[in-house]
Amino acid sequence: xxxxxxxxxxxxxxxxxxxxxSLTGLGGGVVxxxxxxxxxxxxxxxxxxxxxxxxxxxxxxxxxxxxxxxFSNIRVGMFLEIATTLGALTGAAxxxxxxxxxxxxxxxxxxxxxxxxxxxEKEEQTRDLGPDRIAxxxxxxxxxxxxxxxxxxxxxxxxxxxxxxxxxxxxxGLLGIGSGAIKVLAMDQAMKLPFKVSTTTSNFMIGVTAxxxxxxxxxxxxIDPGIAMPVMLGVLAGSLIGARVLAGAAVRSLRIVFSVxxxxxxxEMIYNGFTGRF
Amino acid sequence: xxxxxxxxxxxRIDSIMATLLRTGVLLAAxxxxxxxxxxxxxxxxxxxxxxxFQGEPAELRTISGIFREAVHFSGRTIAADRYPGRPRALFRxxxxxxxxxxxxxxxxxxxxxAKL
Numbered sequence: 001x002x003x004x005x006x007x008x009x010x011x012x013x014x015x016x017x018x019x020x021x022s023l024t025g026l027g028g029g030v031v032x033x034x035x036x037x038x039x040x041x042x043x044x045x046x047x048x049x050x051x052x053x054x055x056x057x058x059x060x061x062x063x064x065x066x067x068x069x070x071f072s073n074i075r076v077g078m079f080l081e082i083a084t085t086l087g088a089l090t091g092a093a094x095x096x097x098x099x100x101x102x103x104x105x106x107x108x109x110x111x112x113x114x115x116x117x118x119x120x121e122k123e124e125q126t127r128d129l130g131p132d133r134i135a136x137x138x139x140x141x142x143x144x145x146x147x148x149x150x151x152x153x154x155x156x157x158x159x160x161x162x163x164x165x166x167x168x169x170x171x172x173g174l175l176g177i178g179s180g181a182i183k184v185l186a187m188d189q190a191m192k193l194p195f196k197v198s199t200t201t202s203n204f205m206i207g208v209t210a211x212x213x214x215x216x217x218x219x220x221x222x223i224d225p226g227i228a229m230p231v232m233l234g235v236l237a238g239s240l241i242g243a244r245v246l247a248g249a250a251v252r253s254l255r256i257v258f259s260v261x262x263x264x265x266x267x268e269m270i271y272n273g274f275t276g277r278f
Numbered sequence: 279x280x281x282x283x284x285x286x287x288x289x290r291i292d293s294i295m296a297t298l299l300r301t302g303v304l305l306a307a308x309x310x311x312x313x314x315x316x317x318x319x320x321x322x323x324x325x326x327x328x329x330x331f332q333g334e335p336a337e338l339r340t341i342s343g344i345f346r347e348a349v350h351f352s353g354r355t356i357a358a359d360r361y362p363g364r365p366r367a368l369f370r371x372x373x374x375x376x377x378x379x380x381x382x383x384x385x386x387x388x389x390x391x392a393k394l
Contacts (some may be wrong), residue, residue: 004318006325043331061303068296074288142288207299219340221333226326229314236307 003226010040011230018058018238023245024255026118026262027206028235029055029177033107034265038272042227044100048176049222052214054235055178059207061236062243066200069145073193076140076155077201080165084183084209087169092216095174104273107175111266115259117181134158144197153194161191173213178206 001009013035014028021028029051036047066072095103135141135155143150164186168179180202187198217223337343 001325003323003325007314007318040328042328045331046328057303057306060299064296064299064303067292067299070289070292072292074292074295218338221335221339223338224326224328224334225313225338227328229310229317232310233307233314236303 006040007226007230010036010227011234013039014054014231014234015238015241018054018235018240019242020238020254020258021235022058022062022239022242024118024258026114026258027055027178027180028058028239029210030111030114031262031265032231032235033176034111034269036227036231037104038265038268044104045222046224046227048095048103049214049217049224050228050231051176052210052217053223053228054232055176055210056207056214057232057236058239059178059203059205059210062239063200063204063207065243066203071144071196071200072204073140073142073144073155073197073201074204075138075142076187076191076193077204079138079140079158080162080183080186081205081208083162083165084169084172084205085212087166087171088173088209088212089169089216090166091170091173091175092213093173094170096216096220098174101273101276103174104269106171107177108266108268108270108273110171110175110177110179111262111269114181115262115266117185118255118262119259130154132156132158142197144194151194153197154192156192157190161186164190169209169212172206172209173216176210176213176217178202178210180206 014032017031017035018028020026021031032051032054033044033047036042036050037044063072067074131141131154135158138158140155140158141153142155143152145151165183168182168186171177171182172179180199183202183205184195184198187193187201188195191198193201214223337346
């Protein structure tokens with residue numbers, strides 16, 4: 001296989017990963033590492049480096065639209081980025097010392113959780129639990145646009161959210177993913193933000209978290225331009241196409257199919273990790 | 279600060295941030311596309327073997343290093359010399375640009391080529 005064929009194949013695979021990741025809300029990064037390692041037999045360290053670069057690009061691209069529309073809560077995002085960045089630096093430093101088989105097993109487990117979490121029913125609940133001292137002090141309470149106009153919401157559970165975000169950052173730095181599923185869990189469940197605000201704020205934060213990890217990966221020589229180039233362009237293009245067709249697609253059935261594929265990849269990653277094939 | 283002013287400020291920050299993010303992503307994607315096309319057109323050699331982890335050369339491990347190498351178009355760090363069969367996009371593009379610059383400056387085998 002020559003360079004052009006390899007680049008085209010990786011680019012096409014990344015395009016598909018970005019497209020499906022965007023449609024299902026899982027993000028392209030989570031599929032890129034198994035795709036590169038299991039299909040293209042790329043060393044997991046190169047795969048994680050390339051995935052991180054693509055995660056920064058897609059997160060920033062998607063966040064631009066959400067921030068402008070007023071869905072993302074920038075104050076919450078920037079505050080929690082302290083936790084995710086510290087976590088990402090910890091995770092990336094940890095990745096340099098852990099055996100690749102252990103990283104593959106952890107990756108498989110997180111992949112499995114992401115697949116299950118994506119199937120969870122998303123409900124917009126009205127949960128006015130009164131003002132929270134820390135959230136009020138940090139002026140985190142805000143509003144977001146709904147078909148019925150702007151809707152006010154209050155933020156709660158800031159310390160718990162902060163701790164969970166640190167964990168999300170560690171996984172992001174360790175595995176080269178956005179760990180959106182855990183970020184959403186922290187904001188939606190712990191901090192009681194509306195689901196739409198949680199997902200869009202998570203999207204805004206993912207790029208910053210991944211950029212922190214990417215710095216460490218770059219310094220260790222894990223980011224190869226030959227792989228990062230087709231992966232970044234493919235995932236970015238795929239996620240943009242996915243966002244455009246999102247409105248008319250049968251997302252529910254697609255999400256189930258995609259989750260099954262993800263679960264299968266997760267099992268293979270765990271199996272390969274245990275049998276030392278990485 | 280009154281609430282309406284603060285709200286207006288938040289909206290302005292949202293708008294500026296969105297523009298900044300969009301511009302950054304477009305710039306990055308454009309730059310990568312141009313670099314990728316030049317690389318692929320000029321170097322259809324057998325694909326690099328990524329099964330074995332070797333790590334990038336020292337020059338590609340820091341932001342300042344990448345900028346320095348890109349600005350100086352130095353041929354010293356051509357990966358193909360160090361790792362036969364492991365050509366790097368960035369290096370190849372830089373060598374190509376260096377040769378072009380030398381030709382433009384009237385030195386077809388000038389300083390850049392000498393360093394190669």
